[in-house]
Amino acid sequence: MTSREPETAASPKFAPDTLVVETGRPPRTDGASVNPPIDLSSTFVSTGDIDASPYAYARFDTPAWSPFEEALGSLEHSALPGLVFGSGLAAISAVISLVPAGGTLVIPTHSYQGALASAEQIAHRQGFDLVTVDIADTEAVIAALDEASTRTAAADAAAASAGEGRVGSESGLGMLWIESPTNPMLEVADVPALTTAARDRGFLVTVDNTFATPLLQTPLDLGADIVVHSVTKYLAGHSDVVLGAALTSSVELRERLHTERSMRGAIAGPFEVWLALRGLRTLAVRLDRAQANAQAIAERLTAHAGVVETRYPGLLDDPGHARASEQMSGFGAIIAFTVDTAEKATAIAEAVRLWTPATSLGGVESLIERRRRHPSEPVTVPEGLIRLSVGIENLEDLWADLEAALG
Numbered sequence: 001m002t003s004r005e006p007e008t009a010a011s012p013k014f015a016p017d018t019l020v021v022e023t024g025r026p027p028r029t030d031g032a033s034v035n036p037p038i039d040l041s042s043t044f045v046s047t048g049d050i051d052a053s054p055y056a057y058a059r060f061d062t063p064a065w066s067p068f069e070e071a072l073g074s075l076e077h078s079a080l081p082g083l084v085f086g087s088g089l090a091a092i093s094a095v096i097s098l099v100p101a102g103g104t105l106v107i108p109t110h111s112y113q114g115a116l117a118s119a120e121q122i123a124h125r126q127g128f129d130l131v132t133v134d135i136a137d138t139e140a141v142i143a144a145l146d147e148a149s150t151r152t153a154a155a156d157a158a159a160a161s162a163g164e165g166r167v168g169s170e171s172g173l174g175m176l177w178i179e180s181p182t183n184p185m186l187e188v189a190d191v192p193a194l195t196t197a198a199r200d201r202g203f204l205v206t207v208d209n210t211f212a213t214p215l216l217q218t219p220l221d222l223g224a225d226i227v228v229h230s231v232t233k234y235l236a237g238h239s240d241v242v243l244g245a246a247l248t249s250s251v252e253l254r255e256r257l258h259t260e261r262s263m264r265g266a267i268a269g270p271f272e273v274w275l276a277l278r279g280l281r282t283l284a285v286r287l288d289r290a291q292a293n294a295q296a297i298a299e300r301l302t303a304h305a306g307v308v309e310t311r312y313p314g315l316l317d318d319p320g321h322a323r324a325s326e327q328m329s330g331f332g333a334i335i336a337f338t339v340d341t342a343e344k345a346t347a348i349a350e351a352v353r354l355w356t357p358a359t360s361l362g363g364v365e366s367l368i369e370r371r372r373r374h375p376s377e378p379v380t381v382p383e384g385l386i387r388l389s390v391g392i393e394n395l396e397d398l399w400a401d402l403e404a405a406l407g
């Protein structure tokens with residue numbers, strides 16, 4: 001009889017493709033389940049100080065979440081378990097709520113549109129500034145951080161001379177939000193340079209690691225304070241779950257996000273988390289296959305006469321290729337390519353027979369979507385831009401279908 005030691009993220013025992021299979025399992029005792037059970041209890045036996053109980057009430061914490069949260073902590077190289085949320089956007093909103101009144105959130109112009117919309121709403125409600133930047137332009141991002149610091153310092157000084165207490169400086173100046181690669185433009189940020197610049201200036205840094213997954217990029221190692229995921233996508237991997245997660249570099253940040261989750265109640269259901277852990281087991285093989293397909297399809301798209309531009313960080317001449325090669329261990333499986341009109345893009349998405357025309361990404365099945373069909377997509381995303389989420393089907397079948405639709 002042996003017992004499994006919990007993985008601490010700081011020193012993972014195994015390679016990531018082993019960890020996805022190995023983490024978050026019950027202790028190895030005779031007769032124990034190999035997989036964690038689905039715990040549906042809403043409340044747990046507890047006496048005395050409620051905060052001393054590991055589990056007391058399922059809105060705060062539940063054994064239904066713990067194995068998945070531990071697995072994510074190990075994979076993202078956090079010393080702490082992750083926090084699972086009811087959706088990626090719930091995790092994003094909780095994190096954005098940490099930006100103090102009077103501070104600034106600097107966010108990529110081409111962030112996932114839901115993150116942008118949530119940021120706008122929370123900024124308005126909470127009273128902080130929202131600044132959008134080209135996240136691939138490191139100098140422009142640093143200039144935006146400098147301007148934000150100056151603005152907050154001036155507001156602090158004005159408030160002090162008017163005898164009012166203030167603002168951002170006690171809880172930080174705000175936050176730099178990084179998405180890399182971005183959705184849907186596939187821009188690649190210089191993550192280490194930006195985390196250093198932001199932290200030197202007193203900003204927290206959050207990275208949305210949905211596209212890369214912890215198998216291709218571990219932002220906490222690159223200096224981020226918080227990582228968020230739409231677990232809905234690659235981590236769960238089968239387009240049958242909506243779920244999110246946040247990982248933190250410190251106990252204090254984890255506690256603040258835990259409070260956000262408990263107080264707003266944006267929690268995950270036990271079955272969804274169980275499905276996500278089951279999906280996670282095959283992340284490495286799914287990603288290997290999807291990436292190999294994506295690389296080949298991106299190369300073929302660049303050579304296609306009907307395609308104006310193809311963005312995929314794995315292409316040698318992609319503007320993000322050098323950076324992605326430095327900070328990622330693979331290029332992912334999302335491609336953005338542009339045709340010359342919205343009508344052509346729509347016709348392509350309607351003509352495919354194997355690819356599924358649908359929003360979302362990261363499942364085993366290949367999806368295709370003209371992004372500007374979403375009214376809320378930033379207007380700087382070209383009308384003819386098509387996002388491909390490349391799945392794990394046979395490459396030649398995928399290409400034949402796409403080529404026919406392009407033709």
Ligand SMILES: Cc1ncc(COP(=O)(O)O)c(C=O)c1O
Pocket residue numbers: 087088089090092112114179183208210211229230231232233242243244360
């Ligand atoms: C990069 C990224 N982050 C976050 C989200 C939001 O996740 P969810 O749909 O699970 O709320 C999405 C959804 O498409 C996404 O693409």
